[in-house]
Amino acid sequence: MNGTAEHALTDAAAAVESASAPVARILGSSSLRLWGMSSAERLRRSLARAGVTDIRPWDGLVQTGRRHLLVRDDHVFDAVLIADLARAADTVLTGEDGRPVAAIVGPGQAAAAAELLAAGGPVPAGLRTVTPGTLSTAYNNALRKREAPYLLPLDEGSLPAVERRMFAGSYKGVTDLVTKYVWPAPALRVTRWCAEHGITPNAVTWLSLVLVILAMAAFWHGWFLPGLAMAWGMTFLDTVDGKLARVTLTSTKLGNVFDHGIDLVHPPFWYWAWMVGLSAVGLPLEQTWLVLGVVVAGYVLQRLQEGLFIALFGIEIHIWRRFDSWFRLITARRNPNLLLLTVGALAGRPDLGMLAVAWWTAASLLVHTVQIVQAFIARRHGPIASWLAR
Template structure:
């Protein structure tokens, strides 16, 4: 999409409704001026909108690209200087304070669980691919499972790019994911484990795509957020129960199917409750407290790591062993989170807790 369209969406998110091309009309109120040949991180636009008297400069060469003019400031000379690409020392910018992008936002993004500076990128034919990759990387969560973090990024980038070009919305992608959830559930219950795993893995891939598509195109909505996260939250333990049922359908029943079912279903619920308790007690997610906790999130007994265990078991002809591995890993994950919660409680007695990503 044109950079101006994306910028308009970022401004709307920042609460700026009156958006138009600069025509030199005098104004008595505050004014935001931004070059449209650059791509701005949405958080950066929000920070600029909250900071009157600021001149935003590119980090690589210090050239000004945007400004927030306080009420009563003569806008025309500043607009012309921005368009001409003049240096911060130009007389037109004398009343403004020059800042880099990092000065307008928090380096720690709690929603995406990562640390980093907002992007401010010059957009042109020769920089388009690099800009798109940088934007995609900016939409990715920093703390997640190993498959999402290390396997999906490159293919997901191309699918997100295609969806954006074709006008496919994030909610449409999520709807396909939901259909695949039910397809995998049915196939697992029938004992068709390989085809079920194929449906499940495609679903997990699309689960990566929809969120990234929403963030890079600035089209996320409260409904879409609830729709996506509700699916993610609810379906995994039902897949594991369907898998146990499917083992009976292919004459490979577990010795204690009810016990294993209680472990994988109850353990999943318990892990989620533990995470909610940690958040309530300490004001942060359990996986962002220490570097070790973030690393353990790569392999903790959640959907994608469990699918890896089930896939390996199926490929060696022992889907029952795969499920037993999931049960054992679920027990270990629950114990590990109890230990982390106790450690955090003891550590808070000595000093307030902070995420390692904030330090």
């Protein structure tokens, strides 16, 4: 096929996709800003991510032949609600008070729907009424949690609570104990500051990469406590960049690869540098290469086990059963291992901290192996599904 024909097919496919997407019209003129942007701008970003490209304020003009998605800008919509509305038809979304706040209708009902959203009144015939809970599922596979989608009225008094709810909605439900219990409060403040000052998630990720390198250099020279301070700073920024991307709707595929690539690659280099640092301070381990081999190979094998579980059973190993989600809090990943290293360094025995990491890595590898075997057995009785989705 020549290049001209390929471009023609691509253009035709894009035209079909554009024709199937609704047009979006935003009602209202809220002046409040959340996460550094207006409510209307956040709606535009949500709509664009849902595949809607024709987005304008409501001007009373109706475009024939297209569905119309109308939304009020004095409410904050979970991104999943916008995405599900964009795929729906003849539907009115109401808030907790029963007042309509968004609608997806045909062109013949666009004016009536706009009047309904602006002034209230009875829902026009032929339209179904839904709430957030009936429109969208509470299970979020990407964030590994079960949580009702939010739809929040926005005013001056509710703004701080709205931002807190949006931030909570951006958090993964199944993660390690530091990320889950220690970082949320300070990460909320730093994320808000970054959003208000226009700092991008990628800028935060670049800073975390700098801390990765500095921590490794410190470990290499045996400066364990300064290195740990930088390492913990990196893990904190690793929390901030993802949350900042989600609350500002600025995540990109490239940024996601950049962030997760750093997360995936750097831990073995820290462990290697720590082992070199032990020799630098006169505390070399007798079986240096054996311990390092257990820690690094165990880390790699665990990540391979996680990928294997997804390939075999279609879900992440940490969201299958309640135990699996609980074990993710403490399994031998970066943050729990850093806790062991921190305890050892504070006690003046960084060598024992690394030995603890080696033993815990081996134990965690064994637990994951048992989980995979159990999943094979369980699959004989039916498909494997996350307990969060039940």
